[in-house]
Amino acid sequence: MTFAATSIRLIESTDASVIADHLARDEEASSRWDPKRPPEFYTTKGQIERIELLLGQYLSGQSWPGVIVSDGAVIGQITISGILRGPFQKGYLGYWVASPFQNMGHASRAVTMVLRVMSEDLGLHRAEASTQIDNFASHKVLRNNGFGTWGTAHSHIYIAEEWRDSLFWERTLSKEAPSV
Numbered sequence: 001m002t003f004a005a006t007s008i009r010l011i012e013s014t015d016a017s018v019i020a021d022h023l024a025r026d027e028e029a030s031s032r033w034d035p036k037r038p039p040e041f042y043t044t045k046g047q048i049e050r051i052e053l054l055l056g057q058y059l060s061g062q063s064w065p066g067v068i069v070s071d072g073a074v075i076g077q078i079t080i081s082g083i084l085r086g087p088f089q090k091g092y093l094g095y096w097v098a099s100p101f102q103n104m105g106h107a108s109r110a111v112t113m114v115l116r117v118m119s120e121d122l123g124l125h126r127a128e129a130s131t132q133i134d135n136f137a138s139h140k141v142l143r144n145n146g147f148g149t150w151g152t153a154h155s156h157i158y159i160a161e162e163w164r165d166s167l168f169w170e171r172t173l174s175k176e177a178p179s180v
């Protein structure tokens, strides 16, 4: 079986409508994994505002907000946030893939690519992520990319009407000393 290729690029305001469509269609399926969002999150207008916020954080060096693309279409998001410089040189990874495109290897390949952005373009030393304890697909995506777990935070995030534990993941990218 052949699958479409995967690529990633920085998000643009013009991605808002396709992202809003994916999020609205998958709202119920994602509710087990994502926090509850306000109604505007599922609209093009709400996504334009969110993307502008993300691009502002990109320009100030706090994040790298990307989209996952297959066959020329946006099928998900991949974001490095919370970039911390100084002696840490680390960033926090988040991602989702729209339901019609899941289980085709897109998230695993997108994470491989974003790790290259983190180390080669941003010069980061360490990648971190967190998942819910039972998000086995997400565990697989991280394990496919050399991440290991480093701890559990109890009662860490309120999702689907409950405080849930989070599993924390890490991967070292380069051993180079930070430039001062």
Ligand SMILES: CC(C)(COP(=O)(O)OP(=O)(O)OC[C@H]1O[C@@H](n2cnc3c(N)ncnc32)[C@H](O)[C@@H]1OP(=O)(O)O)[C@@H](O)C(=O)NCCC(=O)NCCS
Pocket: 030, 033, 095, 096, 097, 098, 101, 102, 103, 104, 105, 106, 107, 108, 109, 130, 131, 132, 135, 136, 137, 138, 140, 141, 144
């Ligand atoms: C988690 C998510 C990003 C995975 O995206 P994807 O493109 O389907 O991931 P991939 O195809 O690269 O890999 C999925 C792997 O998980 C495995 N998998 C899928 N469902 C699984 C399950 N219920 N239990 C165990 N493994 C599972 C697949 O078999 C595949 O394994 P492989 O690499 O050995 O083939 C996607 O399901 C998603 O967006 N879910 C909703 C939001 C979310 O959970 N985001 C992550 C928050 S931490």
